[in-house]
Amino acid sequence: MGEISSLINLKGAVNIDNWNRARKCELNCADILEYVTTDVAEPDRATKPEEHKTWRTNRAKAMKIIQTTLKDDKVCNQLSINGWDQDSTDPKYLYDLIRKVIGKVSVQARADIVEEFSSIRRSSFDSMSSFLIRFDLLRKRLEDSKVPIDPLYECITLFNAVKRQYPYDARFWDRKLNEDSLTTAELLAELSVIGNTKTNSTNLTLQVQKTSTATTASTTKTDDKKTSNKDKKTQHKQITCTDCGQSIRDDFKHFPCGHHRNPRTPDCWWYEPEKAHPNWSKKKEAIENKAKTNTGTTAAVGATNTGLATPGSAMIFGNFGFGGNANPFFEDFH
Incomplete structure (x- = not known):
């Protein structure tokens, strides 16, 4: 028992709760918890010698379990100041005194x-x-x-x-x-x-960063070069596409439709020419190609083109610096 008790010594108010739980657990394992929680009556020594001996032994065991944890000088001094009778053999007295003095909060x-x-x-x-x-x-x-x-x-x-x-x-x-x-x-x-x-x-920052990173990763390939934040008027060099081997601009990516474009342009103009910028030089060719593969849609596509070439569209594209030129994010690559 002494070895178990020494694992958690009473250090004061900082660990009084842990100490109390550990002591109760140990006393309960020894089947003597009632000797510190209640007043166990002393059996008559003359008529019940065996019961009296058991009572005396259990009190001594309970006292030992408690006393072996009182190794801190400050704790002992605090108990002494509050009237600790170190000659007492009553474990309940000592247990109650510790909880009253050490656990006291101002x-x-x-x-x-x-x-x-x-x-x-x-x-x-x-x-x-x-x-x-x-x-x-x-x-x-x-x-x-x-x-x-x-x-x-x-x-x-x-x-x-x-x-x-x-x-x-x-x-x-x-x-x-x-x-x-x-x-x-x-x-x-x-x-x-x-x-x-x-x-x-x-924290919120990590949650937002995690969401942002996942979204970016799902739309780009790690083996392609990152798009530069430089002015879009900057001259770009040519590189070889890692997917099809064609020569493309260094800020372009290969998309599932088989064409190449800047990732900032959400739609493939070859695949959906009706969404292309009005000034794209190959818009007419793209519309004709789509008409050949989708008979009967030429008129609808032409009507859609007319609707896109509005002042509102020009203002939107103008914010990207298009002016009267083709979209710098989508070149005439096939």
Whole structure:
């Protein structure tokens, strides 16, 4: 028993809760917990010698389990100042004294705990695990300090602590809060799951970056050169397409339709010439090619072209510096 007790020594208020749980567990394993939680009556020594011997032995075991953890000088001094009788053989007396003296919290200490509890934020901790441990500790300290906490206030405090780090989940929690259907226990359980599955995305910035990166990766190929942010009027050099071997501009990509264009141009003008810029030099050729492969659509395509060549369209394309020239993002490559 002594070896087990020495694993958690009482260091003061900093670990009084952990110490208390460990002692109760150990005393319960030895089947002598009642010797520190209740007043076990002393059997008559003359008429019940065996029962008296068992009572005396169990008290001694319980006392040993508690005393072997009192190795901190500050803790012992604090107990002595508060009248600790070191010759007492009553384990309940010592156990109650420790909980009363070491666990005693001043008014200022209570105020500090309430302040920290109300302002706790997930962003102040390296991990979800450390945040949840601290939150739970503060809750227990408030309970031990006899500070009443309204369940709704407790749940809102926890929600405020994590809503900025998990904005997408917070929308769901906020709705449940408004419906009075979210509890602290439920929210703690969900945060625990998040802590186990989203350790690398614990704030809004990471979540946004992750979404942005995934979108970009789905529309570009890693083996192609990145598009430059230079002025679109800059002279581009020719490179060989890694997909088909044709000579193309260095800011162009090979698309599934078999043609090449700047990724900033969303549509393939050869495949959908009706969406092409009015000044594209090969627009007519593209329309004719499409008409040959899709008989009967020439008139419709021509009508669509007329609709696109509007002042509004010119203003939109003008923002990209088209002027009266062809789209610099889509050259006459086939």
